Amino acid sequence: MIRRTISRPVRAAAALGVVALVAAGCTSNTPEAADTTSSDSQRAGSSNDDPGDKVTIGFSGPAADHGWLGAINSAAQAEAKKFSDVEFKAAEGTNDASQQIAQVETFINDKVDAIVLLPTDGAALTEVATKAMNAGIIVVNVDREFSTPFAARTTILGDNYGMGVSAGTYACKLVKDKNLTNPVIAEIAGIDALPLTQDRSKGFADALKGCNQTVDNRVAAEFTVESGEKVASNLLQAAPKIDIIWNHDDDQGVGVMAAFDNAKRNEFAFIGGAGSANAMRWIKEGKMEATVLYPPTQAADGVRLARLLAQDKSMSDLVQVAVPRRIVLDAPVVTKDNVEEYLPLGFES
Known part of the structure; x- marks a missing residue:
């Protein structure tokens, strides 16, 4: 699974986090996902990592009371720091759905460009995520799914x-x-x-x-x-x-x-x-x-995709260049033969 630009071998795994993801969801009935205009094709030839328009991304996730959750939060913050065009607003981690709803409401009031959200409870956060989408804010749902596809532009899941x-x-x-x-x-x-x-x-x-x-x-x-x-x-x-x-x-x-x-x-x-x-x-x-x-980089992937979506960029490694609506990350087996490749992604328990 996973993906991030850490070292060259891990960069290869990172490619899966954006390319292999696609197999799970690069088609959609929505005009947004189905639009493959010539301008999209031109954007696909550019480097998505080049600085673009300044975007503000809000992030909310559960309390880091588990090694994997701690890695989720830190990876998201580390990823945002790689981009000079991203202003990253991280809410305090919480296991209280009501508090997390309030955090999303604050992001909506602040008029952020995108929200990356790993909900404490997908069903409980569905309504406020839908409200954000209706307000024109891009929502990227991570790990725990909302109750309706209308609550997020893109959903990133472990398998x-x-x-x-x-x-x-x-x-x-x-x-x-x-x-x-x-x-x-x-x-x-x-x-x-x-x-x-x-x-x-x-x-x-x-x-x-x-x-x-x-x-x-x-x-x-x-x-x-x-x-x-x-x-x-x-x-x-x-x-x-x-x-x-x-x-x-x-x-x-x-x-x-x-x-x-x-x-x-x-x-x-x-x-x-x-x-x-x-x-x-x-x-x-x-x-x-x-x-x-089970990738601890899901929220970091969410930050990367939220930035692309907020800047109206596409995925240059796809034929269908629009960012997929649903992404399921791989679940590879790590053994003595490939452990060095994945070790940089290991989280401390």
């Missing part, structure tokens, strides 16, 4: 189902490569009530069907270190033999790894999720098999 598919596909590869007979496969999920957890689990189960495997042991944590250690300890007690474990979240993975160490269990291949710096260091050290990225 939760795709994370599960990537993890399951890699697990199948391990089964084949290690010539495992009747392997025991375990899963440490996040909060089961959340659709994102359900999507990840479904993708994992669907991919395992490709090699005639199923999840033998499953527990659910709460995306925290403490819960990760607790449920992993319970899992290890219940399953004296495990061949492969997929943990949905690398932040809770700190606790999961602690449980492994306490139990002195390391006979299994450990696959993580999200792409923390801890996980990538463990991969380099041989303590972890792989992790599946």
Whole structure:
């Protein structure tokens, strides 16, 4: 997944964040997205990073009480600083939907050019986001979708189902490569009530069907270190033999790894999720098999696209040059073979 202009190898990944995104949504019935005039074609030949008209972008996201969310916020701010033509107004992170609605209202009153919004609750923020759009302000929705497409010009999403598919596909590869007979496969999920957890689990189960495997042991944590250690300890007690474990979240993975160490269990291949710096260091050290990225750069991508949209620019790498209305980022597997490429994107838990 991901994308940002950090180093040359990561720049290659960054290209996916703007090009591979497109497969998810470069067609639309709206005149805005369907317009491919000659002026668009001319703009497509220019460098989108060249300074343009000054634009003001408001950003609102949840409180950074989780390593991934902290990375989301810092990456957005860092991206905005790269552009001399962007005035970036970041609201204080909050998990209170009412407070976030008030932040968006302030952006509307300030007449910003665009708003990049990772809502605490997509449904709760839909009405005020629609109000911003109706006021002529471009809204870029990040990670948690609004209830209607009219609330945003563009939506940028991680691929939760795709994370599960990537993890399951890699697990199948391990089964084949290690010539495992009747392997025991375990899963440490996040909060089961959340659709994102359900999507990840479904993708994992669907991919395992490709090699005639199923999840033998499953527990659910709460995306925290403490819960990760607790449920992993319970899992290890219940399953004296495990061949492969997929943990949905690398932040809770700190606790999961602690449980492994306490139990002195390391006979299994450990696959993580999200792409923390801890996980990538463990991969380099041989303590972890792989992790599946859930890009912490979604809001940074949102800033880049909000700037393009506010400056009436297009995406020069596309044939259909208009900025897509819906973008789903990739969920690549990071292993010892490519960890150096993705390490600059790893977030601290």
